[in-house]
Amino acid sequence: MGELMDKASVLKRIGDTYLVPVAVMDDPARAADAAGALAAGGVDIMEITLRTEAGLPSIEKAAAACPGMVIGAGTVLGLEQCRKALERGAQFIVSPGYDPAVVEYCLKNGTAIFPGCVTPTEISAALNAGLDTLKFFPAHVYGGIRAIKALSGPFPGVKFIPTGGIDLSNLAEFIVPQVFAAGGGWLCDRKAVNAGNYGAISGVCAQSRDLVKRIRTWY
Numbered sequence: 001m002g003e004l005m006d007k008a009s010v011l012k013r014i015g016d017t018y019l020v021p022v023a024v025m026d027d028p029a030r031a032a033d034a035a036g037a038l039a040a041g042g043v044d045i046m047e048i049t050l051r052t053e054a055g056l057p058s059i060e061k062a063a064a065a066c067p068g069m070v071i072g073a074g075t076v077l078g079l080e081q082c083r084k085a086l087e088r089g090a091q092f093i094v095s096p097g098y099d100p101a102v103v104e105y106c107l108k109n110g111t112a113i114f115p116g117c118v119t120p121t122e123i124s125a126a127l128n129a130g131l132d133t134l135k136f137f138p139a140h141v142y143g144g145i146r147a148i149k150a151l152s153g154p155f156p157g158v159k160f161i162p163t164g165g166i167d168l169s170n171l172a173e174f175i176v177p178q179v180f181a182a183g184g185g186w187l188c189d190r191k192a193v194n195a196g197n198y199g200a201i202s203g204v205c206a207q208s209r210d211l212v213k214r215i216r217t218w219y
Helices: 006-016 028-040 055-064 080-087 102-108 120-129 146-153 190-195 198-215
Strands: 019-023 047-048 070-074 092-095 111-116 133-136 159-162 182-184
Touching: 006 019, 006 047, 006 070, 019 028, 019 198, 028 055, 028 120, 028 190, 028 198, 055 070, 070 080, 080 092, 080 198, 092 102, 092 120, 092 146, 102 111, 102 120, 111 133, 133 190, 146 159, 159 182, 190 198
Parallel strands: 019 047, 019 182, 047 070, 070 092, 092 111, 133 159
Antiparallel strands: none
């Protein structure tokens, strides 16, 4: 396992990369190669979900094999999962909804946490807890970039990480100042991982990074 980065450094890396690959792993033995494929495509962030039993061991293997990557845990549904993910080497936590216990634990331990918040009530709760960078999931169901821009009116200090329904065909519309980073499975396709088609993963990441670099004009 590589040396753990502090919260500020993790946030900076994610913000600079602007892309958060969401990886659903079925075989932990493929985690290191998948992480390497992302890095080869210019994306040094990887969110490994806990949707499968392979999630936790995949975090551990990817973190050990690729210390230059920022590995996070996604689909964290409770405090026990959060603790286990951090013990395995996760450097940030992503949850589909707002879980006060998970948020409090991460804040106390200096861990970057991105809870899913799509309503003004959820966003207010996150702000009151001290968070200003939030997951917006599923983005395509809850109004996409139009909803994000509308929510930025009453919450101008909040940045969002939209996930769900984003791919190369519509990534450009999410490259706006209100978005901290864009996440999704298109960057680490599950079928490509299982087939060992790592070149395809690197290629999609490189195309996505090039698009971000061409469009993004703020810092």
